[in-house]
Amino acid sequence: MTTQSTIDKLIEMRLTSMSDAFRIQMDDPKMKEISFEDRFGMLVDIEYSNRKSNSLKRLIRNAGFDQPDAYIGNINYTSGRKLNRSLIERLATCEYITEHRNLFITGATGSGKTYLACAFGMEACK
Numbered sequence: 518m519t520t521q522s523t524i525d526k527l528i529e530m531r532l533t534s535m536s537d538a539f540r541i542q543m544d545d546p547k548m549k550e551i552s553f554e555d556r557f558g559m560l561v562d563i564e565y566s567n568r569k570s571n572s573l574k575r576l577i578r579n580a581g582f583d584q585p586d587a588y589i590g591n592i593n594y595t596s597g598r599k600l601n602r603s604l605i606e607r608l609a610t611c612e613y614i615t616e617h618r619n620l621f622i623t624g625a626t627g628s629g630k631t632y633l634a635c636a637f638g639m640e641a642c643k
Contacts, residue, residue, distance in 0.1 A: 534567035535560045574601035576642040598628070606631075609640050 520543050527536035536625060538560050542548045550574045577585055594602050613620055620637060622630045 530581065532564055535564040538563040573642055577639065580638055583631055584634045584635040585639070585641055589636045589640055592633070592636065593629075598633055608637060608640050611637075611641050613642060 520539075524536045524540055527533070527539065529534050541561065542560070544558055551559075592600065592605060594600050608620065620634075624630050
């Protein structure tokens with residue numbers, strides 16, 4: 518079996534990240550020193566990582582978050598905001614989802630309800 522036919526089969530099986538990485542491995546003379554198991558593991562890791570990344574991007578895009586850059590770690594906990602840090606950190610684990618519970622966020626206009634909702638949504642996507 519030739520290298521090109523292997524690459525073609527990987528592409529046909531929709532393992533494009535693996536085929537790209539395989540092509541790079543074949544062009545790199547240093548890779549010949551690495552055992553087959555390690556090289557194969559590298560290929561699988563690249564394909565797996567890219568699929569997980571693409572899945573996360575698709576979930577975020579399909580969710581249609583108003584603020585897709587929202588992140589739990591960026592929440593401002595200053596005293597005037599009256600946010601319960603331990604509660605937010607507990608909610609960030611997304612246990613409420615596995616327990617089939619809803620999350621209800623209240624507050625004044627401009628208090629950051631949408632940002633919190635998007636941040637929790639982003640955590641759920643992960």
